[in-house]
Amino acid sequence: MHSIPLHPELLRGALDVERTAHGVLPHRLPARARAQCADPQLAMVESQPSGVRLALRTRATVVELDTLATKRVYVGAPPRPDGVYDLLVDGRLAGSGRVEGGNTLTIDMTTGGVELRPGPVGTVRFAGLPGTVKDVEIWLPHNETTELVALRADAPVEPVPDRGRAVWLHHGSSISHGSDAASPTTTWPALAAALGGVELINLGLGGSALLDPFTARTLRDTPADLISVKLGINVVNADLMRLRAFGPAVHGFLDTVREGHPDTPLLVVSPILCPIHEDTPGPSAPDFSAMSEGRLRFRAVGDPAETASGKLTLNVIRAELDRIVRERAAEDRNLHYLDGRDLYGEADFGELPLPDDLHPDAAAHRRIGERFAARAFTAGGPFGDGAV
Template identity: 85%
Template sequence: MSPHSRLTTTPLTENLVRGALDLERTAHGLLPHRLPARARAQNTDGQLAMAEAQPSGVRIALRTRATVVELDTLPTKRVYVGAPPRPDGVYDLLVDGHQAGRASVEGGNVLTIDLATGSAVTRPGPVGTVRFDGLPARPKDVEIWLPHNETTELVALRTDAPVEPVPNRGRAVWLHHGSSISHGSDAASPTTTWPALAAALGGVELVNLGYGGSALLDPFTARTLRDTPADLISVKAGINLVNTDVMRLRAFTPAVHGFLDTIRDGHPTIPLLVVSPLLCPIHEDTPGPSAPDRSAMSEGRLSFRAAGDPAETAGGKLTLRTIRRELARIVEQRAAEDPNLHYLDGRELYGEADSAELPLPDALHPDAATHRRIGERFARLAFGAGGPLAGDAPRP
């Protein structure tokens, strides 16, 4: 008898998927997106296309008595030329909000990326299955959080009892936008990225629009934030603007104003928190772009260095110190007419003392322990009593 024979297949539909803004029908099933189709049509950057299709914060959410849950998926796994193999993506199982299992899917497509040349080649692979069994045979909320850093097509869902969507629990929806750190780069699993940890501690429903390498003040991202239902919004901006050396101070200031104006067109009064970059020693006073450290790669390590010239800051090239100063000024200026606009210096989440204790392993991204620290601090500073995103914060 097939191990699947006593299980019932339930169609995967949008009412069973949380955290995605669009579900694209593919030859295999459904591909979750974190940018809507109209925004994707305006994007020409392969990095953003890859990042928004990696389902950070996306989860299958069920109400069921099932003791067995199986999910067939087709992952796309990344390999970087000259770097050590990356671990398989992780699926986290939560039962009534508590960690109850963790697994990975074998097989899948393989995307090989050469950072030196910018080339990328995909090798097709097979569909795999993640299975969780031994669950309590009582009504419960079951969530399967998809790998935050692995493109994942949803193929089939099977259970040994009927399922229905999880009812609305009345939690505030927190919409967050940021860079690869918000995306979850180098976190241990999808529920341990710093935004997922902060959301759990803050008791809010996460929609994570952190895009690796792609928090660049794009107008279509601002419109996405404008049009997505939310009760609370945060925007963490700066590091990718330095990484890519995409603009100078002259363009940065009006771009920030325009980005915030667009968000306020759709969410005129809800709490909006602007977060400046975490400490990143290589770019505090040295502008971008960021470049792969070839000496590290020759040793089988992935690391980065600042390739800009500090002298160019006089001509408007951006450093993290410059960006923090300007973001604080912009928020102070706007807050005179927008009392629900707030600012958080990213160094309160990860600063000098943290860097000495928990240095960034590749000079850009935090490790799993640091994600936990950042998430706990954000929950306290933003969602805690009196925080800008707290339930007791002043409202108009």
């Protein structure tokens, strides 16, 4: 077996790579952005490598990857399965695996307490690959912080060369991050990217799509051919701002993105249907009565009457995003709007309800990804001329 140095050139979808005591840690926000926010939630989710994959060209029939994962345990909630590593060979799913061991991050949502327990490095092994020259991608778990410790193969490898595909840069909430998706290649952005034939950079940040200026600057400074931003649900979840602040914050966010991408197709997507927050403001909170039954659910704890004083609901946010995009599009012909309920709406909720009242399940991720691809990447869609 050949030991393969873990050069950043082998990684796709990461914006920064940190050298650690164990190996390398992919990040989805650059160091400058991370330094501007001390929020532990943001630090956790940006280091979870949703959309990040090793991309190798090789004749190898066996590939082994040693990793040190950080796995979450929520006190009182059902156990979470280990993260999934998906193997793609020439763009087709050829296997999946999991890595045992790793660090354990125990989170008590009733007290806010967090405990990190160190654990051992584990290995995922893929064997029986064809011995011809091929492109091999190992998609890292979308929901586990993953330090890459060592890479081995039974033949030399090189980075996959540029395939001439358009780069799609997407930012959103935990739904875009992939919460409750079955695997890293079946989050809705990964599914949509595969259908659209584009290279994905996924800046879906669970709980952290909050119109932060450092996120806008990251989008501004990241080379991309197509950009989408899915905004709104986390602002309600966190009860972060009122309508007076929300509109100007969206304008400022889009202004910053446009500084680096003045003519790039830019799609603003409003929240999918989420009944608990359609007309009830945030914040969201865990439903501890459900946790006592071994289920994790969320509830809205705001007062609908407070919308009159500027509190935000999803319906208020959709109307504001629609208005902002329509007004800006008069001078920005490459700016577009998509109502998130076109991706997942009332009929979908009746068929595929949100298991925790906040996040779609694996089947709903597939539906959202297919619908996004059909609306965005086909002829006449906002990205129809940009995907190659």
